Amino acid sequence: MNQIKKNPVIIIDGSLYLYSSYYGFRDFNKASGEPFGAIYGILKMIDNILKKYEKSKKIIIVFDSPQKTFRTKLFKEYKKNRSPMPNSLSIQIPPLFEILKKIGIKILTMPGIEADDIIGSLSYKLEKKGEKILIISHDKDMLQLVSPNINIFNKKDNRIITPEVIKERYGIKPKEFIDFLALIGDVSDNIPGVPKIGIKTALSLLHKFSNIKNIYNNIENIKLLPFRNAKNIAIQLKDNKKQAFLSYELAAIKLNIPININSKEIILKKYSSQNTFQILKSYIFKIK
Structure with missing residues (x-):
């Protein structure tokens, strides 16, 4: 380690x-x-x-x-x-x-x-x-x-x-944790995330697509994935695209102050x- x-x-x-x-x-x-x-x-x-x-x-x-x-x-x-x-x-x-x-x-x-x-x-x-x-x-x-x-x-x-x-705990890279928070939201900071997208679903999406941009670039393919309620997941993502990217911006820590x-x-x-x-x-x- x-x-x-x-x-x-x-x-x-x-x-x-x-x-x-x-x-x-x-x-x-x-x-x-x-x-x-x-x-x-x-x-x-x-x-x-x-x-x-x-x-x-x-x-x-x-x-x-x-x-x-x-x-x-x-x-x-x-x-x-x-x-x-x-x-x-x-x-x-x-x-x-x-x-x-x-x-x-x-x-x-x-x-x-x-x-x-x-x-x-x-x-x-x-x-x-x-x-x-x-x-x-x-x-x-x-x-x-x-x-x-x-x-x-x-x-x-x-x-x-x-x-x-x-990697061991979440199966993602550290920088992808921003995408993770953008999907699930953060109650403590009141970051909205995407409704009905939980931890397991968010990680599954990131394991498949790496980041939120790739998820939305492949939005039409998500309903075909072997996920439970894949069609509903795709609908939630489509309906809340603006909120997802807003959540990403809120969750991302600045590195250029x-x-x-x-x-x-x-x-x-x-x-x-x-x-x-x-x-x-x-x-x-x-x-x-």
């Missing part, structure tokens, strides 16, 4: 872990009642990653922008089913950023750009310069970024995702668990 093991550039999906930390440590409050669970969870996660990859000295954490993105403009229902960020979480972001800066972790956020697009563009840029990249995320959208030089560490199942893992940063800027010059949690303790108890 082509797994990146030595000295990768570590890119953390900060927005994803901000929420999981918030919900995972909701009972963590200062004496004043002010919450700090999200801060604690993020710092604990970073500490664990740096212990696991102790030889890696390049690390960056990426966060979403609060502004609307091109996807919202393209499809006003995009992520509409998500609740606004709780105030008890948003008030933790400024002190979190301050602590991350103190311990030397590079933070990257860009106005109007989602974290996914920053991560994709930064990974692609660094890969072209010969770097190995390890993305820390369990967001399935990220699977489209996987390559021999870009792996994903899914903390939920403690597994490194490589092209071989995706201009990012003025290089690997030297994300070198972690000095880090220690003791210092990190002493800074956190100082914040919690207001130690000067």
Whole structure:
């Protein structure tokens, strides 16, 4: 298995872990009642990653922008089913950023750009310069970024995702995961997909045709395939062609966002668990 093991550039999906930390440590409050669970969870996660990859000295954490993105403009229902960020979480972001800066972790956020697009563009840029990249995320959208030089560490199942893992699990190439999402949709992001096209059918179509363009180029042949309800599948695809390609555009992570940063800027010059949690303790108890 082509797994990146030595000295990768570590890119953390900060927005994803901000929420999981918030919900995972909701009972963590200062004496004043002010919450700090999200801060604690993020710092604990970073500490664990740096212990696991102790030889890696390049690390960056990426966060979403609060502004609307091109996807919202393209499809006003995009992520509409998500609740606004709780105030008890948003008030933790400024002190979190301050602590991350103190311990030397590079933070990257860009106005109007989602974290996914920053991560994709930064990974692609660094890969072209010969770097190995390890993305820390369990967001399935990220699977489209996987390559021999870009792996994903899914903390939920403690597994490194490589092209071989995706091939074994889905039978498709990483880039074809965009087509997969375009067909089945994504409830969490409110990407519509094609109605009545489930995981099994979508994968069968991609195994046969590789991508959504080829599927529509062969639309008249789909009803002849030895699939269950092949005629109905062809009808659903025909009736929802515009929606399928819209879903593809929504699901595709951008790789061309201009990012003025290089690997030297994300070198972690000095880090220690003791210092990190002493800074956190100082914040919690207001130690000067």
